[in-house]
Amino acid sequence: MNIFYGSYGFDILSIFLLIVSMFLNLNKYTHLVGTLLILFVIYRAFSKNIYKRSLELNKFINLANKILSKFGKRLPENLPRTSLDHIPYVFNNIKYKITQKFKYKIVKCPKCNQKLRLPRGKGNIIVTCKRCSHEFRIKT
Known part of the structure; x- marks a missing residue:
């Protein structure tokens, strides 16, 4: 039995939010925000509303490209939804x-x-x- 069957799963936004939440959990004042981010990542992973999660991912990619364009970088256009290979793409150098x-x-x-x-x-x-x-x- 596959627990993720029919659910959205993890994508690059989920991984980004997990990394941010780990840093937020290091400080006692931002620990609650970090924990809420982890709960949001779990909610996104088990969500059956794939359309809304895809819209969230597209908004994140557009925002990331706006920020990265100031540094002369971009996320790849054909970024797969479930691949974790492109996480170090931006920070490769x-x-x-x-x-x-x-x-x-x-x-x-x-x-x-x-x-x-x-x-x-x-x-x-x-x-x-x-x-x-x-x-x-x-x-x-």
């Missing part, structure tokens, strides 16, 4: 950026604002911008 912060110092050219990646721990060096050939000193 965060680990890369964090590792780059430890190995390299990212600086901007004072003349043309081109971002330059310099190795850390080399002391005071003279940097030549590849775009405008401007030379400047910086400590790495």
Whole structure:
């Protein structure tokens, strides 16, 4: 017997709400809100009104795309309702950026604002911008 037969199940909105509720449950002042979010996720998962849950998901995707477009990102258009593979899609380069912060110092050219990646721990060096050939000193 399948317990989810005929019900909506979990989608990316449910997973997002679960993650938010976990962070809210860490604080004693927002614990109640986090618990209510978990109950709402359970309600959405067992709901038989698939049409309304799909409308909620579409509103969430539109809102997420509006917010992410300010950072130059988007959720994929053909986002499956039940797939959990696309959760890290938006954050796929965060680990890369964090590792780059430890190995390299990212600086901007004072003349043309081109971002330059310099190795850390080399002391005071003279940097030549590849775009405008401007030379400047910086400590790495």
